[in-house]
Amino acid sequence: MLKRTHMATEITPQMAGQRVVLNGWVDTRRDHGGLIFVDLRDGSGLVQLVFSPEVNQEAFTTGEQLRGEHVIGASGLVRIRPEDTENPNLKTGLIEVYVDQVEVFNRAQTPPFYIEDNIDVDEMLRMRYRYLDLRRPEMRKNLVLRHQVTQALREFLDERGFLEIETPMLTRSTPEGARDYLVPSRVHPGEFFALPQSPQIFKQILMVAGMEKYFQVARCFRDEDLRADRQPEFTQLDIEMSFIEEEDIFQLVEDMLAHIFKQGMNRDIQTPFRRLTYQEAMRLYGSDRPDLRFGWEIVDLTEIVREVEFKVFSGAIKAGGVVRGLNARTCGSFSRKEIDDLTELALDWGARGLAWINVTTEGLKSPITKFFSDEAMNQILSALKAEPGDLLLFCADQEDVVARVLGNLRLELGRRLHLADEDALELVWITDFPLLEYDEDQKRYVAVHHPFTSPREEDISRLESEPLQVRARAYDLVLNGTELGGGSIRIHRRELQERMFAVLGLTPEEVADKFGFMLEAFEYGTPPHGGIAFGMDRMLMLMAGRESIRDVIAFPKTQRAACPMTAAPSPVADKQLQELGIRLRVKGVPKQ
């Protein structure tokens, strides 16, 4: 075998005259009849090979047979390219290799799509031939970035005394949270393991075990519907520490992200990060993961319009709601149709309508101005800092609806007007989340974060009396409007954890059955502890500048949670089901 002496892009002009052996794939071939150029691609990049009968007739004859993606070994001398034939687009564009010996390791079928960047093909085809898709430089680059960032994280945490500890993939199903992926147990017929939604309970138990500083690059599984940023299996950087408070987590994470953004992207990010309470974020941006790359803050007008004649506003307030406005700067030029489009969107998001005022140099144009006194209108204009050319948008309803509608309008207009600086990295901590919310479907309280999150000390007394008023010691980290990670200080006393379960409507029997081992562990000397988990795929997607996490995952699944390459999932043999004691209620259909 012609064994490689150099990677393609290691060859430099200084090596002229030297013999090299290269291994790789034929990227493109340009056959001039009497002279053949082949771009050879390996893991490092491209280099041009030259096949000429004057150099070696046999190699030239083989060169004529080469086709795209054939796998070859080539031996030859490095030459400086003749003047005016240099290629500035190639790292190796000053040189070429005159091949005098070539070995075809393997021929290749014509690939179903081009092995190059920026292709526009059906994504299913890319997934079905993922091994070809990953040959494309941009996809390779993403996996390299993923490796580098993961390495940098391990290094960083190791230096600070963290232990990387693996937790089970086969664990037990718990009642709260997402739908579990289940794995039947052969040894215990009729019983199932669940794949972990996160290592949450195990990492807390590790704190009980005195590990004090833990981390894991952990695969997590959730059987919910997919999105561009959601896959059924995904990777979290999971961290937990003992004897710490919120500030310790913030400090660690800010240092850590500064480190990996430098390592992975050569970007400097400013620390400490901004902080907003959940309340502030919802009030100003209508979202608990605000995109702070542009301003456009939402303005509360409730007090100004409480007594106005306009029933849509005053009525909403009487019903316990709020009125807020958004100044869509420069959107005064919007046509009636564009405003109708925005109204349509607002209705989708739950609004009952969208009031608007067009501020022009000739005055206000709007269907609603007639309901306002001059004084009230002036207060509104002043509160929204309205200037000619602006379009003012208003929403009146219950607070959560108003926040959602105006928050989404803000984002939608931000996208349309390209308000966000594409290069900006706006990181912000969101703190003081509510501990609980009421689930109308289940008719009970559910944890906003998870059931192990500690309430704030001063709110604990209200846990049973005013559950919705209790604030959690939870925090999220948001980058450019995407939730990167979240965590909390945990409950570490049995008594409080039991109260929490009770508020969530779990019976003592359920608690004993599902979480008895955890409560028991808490009785054996549990330190105060807390942690955080990051969605690695999302973080890498943002770092790589991609729009889907599928592009930073080697073998992702389609929106229907299937793998086109392996054709998983698939029916299984009756014998396998028998061993597991499983009878199907639906007929397993053989795939094509």
Next chain:
RNA sequence: GGAGCCGUAGUGUAGUGGUGUAACAUGUCGGCCUGUCAAGCCGAAGAUCGCGGGUUCAAAUCCCGUCGGCUCCGCCA
């Protein structure tokens, strides 16, 4: 569970409101060609228009259903 967009040679598209031997680019195959790097020139092959049904004298085109891909809502402690 719901909404939207899409499905035509290997690939990307055009054609779509009734007449086509289904067009273009690129790739593939063959020929020519000694400085290309998206090589060039000449030629050829390649599509039951996702699948099933319906309407019609006639369907890629209209209707119904279905499958698949993507985006979003619900869901994702």
